[in-house]
Amino acid sequence: MVHEDYKEMIPARALSALDAAEAHALNEHLENCAECRRELDEWEATAAALALGANATEPSPQVRERILDEVRKDLEVPKVVPFLSSPRNLWSSFGPLGAMAAVVLFTALLVGLAVLWRQNNEYRAELAKSREFVELVQTPGAMLTELKATDAGGSATAKIVYDQTGRAILFASKLPRIPQGKAYQLWFIVGDKPPIPGKTFLPDSNGDGVSREHVPSQALVLATFAITVEPAVGSTTPTSPIYLSSPNPITY
Numbered sequence: 001m002v003h004e005d006y007k008e009m010i011p012a013r014a015l016s017a018l019d020a021a022e023a024h025a026l027n028e029h030l031e032n033c034a035e036c037r038r039e040l041d042e043w044e045a046t047a048a049a050l051a052l053g054a055n056a057t058e059p060s061p062q063v064r065e066r067i068l069d070e071v072r073k074d075l076e077v078p079k080v081v082p083f084l085s086s087p088r089n090l091w092s093s094f095g096p097l098g099a100m101a102a103v104v105l106f107t108a109l110l111v112g113l114a115v116l117w118r119q120n121n122e123y124r125a126e127l128a129k130s131r132e133f134v135e136l137v138q139t140p141g142a143m144l145t146e147l148k149a150t151d152a153g154g155s156a157t158a159k160i161v162y163d164q165t166g167r168a169i170l171f172a173s174k175l176p177r178i179p180q181g182k183a184y185q186l187w188f189i190v191g192d193k194p195p196i197p198g199k200t201f202l203p204d205s206n207g208d209g210v211s212r213e214h215v216p217s218q219a220l221v222l223a224t225f226a227i228t229v230e231p232a233v234g235s236t237t238p239t240s241p242i243y244l245s246s247p248n249p250i251t252y
Contacts, residue, residue: 001025001029003033003036006025006026006029006033006036007036007039009022009025009026010026010036010039010040010043011043013026013040013043014040014043014044136161136162136163136167136168136169137161139163141163141164142161142162142163142164143161143162143163143220144159144160144161145159145160145225145246145247146158146159146246147159147160147172147225147226147227147244147245147246148244148245148246149243149244150241150242150243150244150245152176152240152241152242152243153175153176153227153242153243153244154174154176155174156172156173156174156175156176156207156243156244157172157173157174157244158170158171158172158173158227158244159171160186160213160225160246162213162215162220164220166214166215166216166217166220167214168212168213168214168215169210169211169212169213170186170201170209170210170211170212170213171208171209171210172184172201172203172207172208172209172210172211172227172244173207173208174206174207174208175203175207175208175209175243176207176243177207178229181231181232182229182230182231182232183200183201183202183229183230183231183232183234184200184201184202184203184209184227184228184229184230184243185197185198185199185200185201185227185228185229185230185234185235185238186198186199186201186211186213186225186226186227187225187226187227187228187238188215188216188219188223188224188225189219189223189224189225189226190218190219190222190223190224194237195226195237195238196216196218196219197234197235197236197237198211198213199211199212199213199234200230200232200233200234202232224245224246224247225245225246226238226242226244226245226246227242227243227244227245228240228241228242228243229243
């Protein structure tokens with residue numbers, strides 16, 4: 001098997017769904033592959049979180065009675081168990097109903113794992129952005145300024161941090177919803193000169209937005225930052241009222 005074949009086996013391993021031969025092959029691969037070991041750790045952590053967060057569901061009286069009937073039948077019929085018999089599948093003891101329940105449960109677990117996996121990746125992406133913001137703030141000579149909302153911006157807030165090379169990150173929160181085809185755009189205003197356009201960005205469903213920017217050299221020393229709503233492709237000059245604006249930045 002190639003490396004990708006082993007990677008495809010990892011989610012099933014996290015659910016203990018591999019047969020003996022597959023588990024043995026994967027175990028041998030894991031001994032020499034740090035990447036797959038890390039991925040297995042992440043899948044197992046996600047599976048554990050799913051198990052802990054699952055809400056127990058009470059079966060309907062009809063389903064409960066059918067399962068109990070099957071169990072009573074098993075108890076009434078004596079069985080001779082050979083010494084070297086293969087382990088009996090728990091779900092098979094309930095007949096077709098049990099097989100159906102096993103398929104439904106396994107499908108639900110896979111869907112839940114996929115959701116948690118996506119959320120985990122999103123969380124790590126947000127964490128990486130936060131760390132980048134902190135690292136930039138701690139850079140010698142870095143500058144941080146807060147943007148405050150105008151009447152158009154409602155309760156929105158934003159912060160921008162940048163270093164002496166112009167590398168910058170903008171974090172905005174509680175931005176108002178905007179029409180489809182529109183985006184927020186950052187502007188650099190120096191004195192009475194025309195505003196210099198920055199990048200456009202879109203907030204998420206909570207109104208939070210992040211944008212990696214580059215502050216022009218003429219705006220590094222003293223500038224006002226402003227955010228407006230523009231076409232998604234951006235504008236060369238502002239076409240809407242200012243939603244947020246800043247005073248002079250603070251030097252660190």
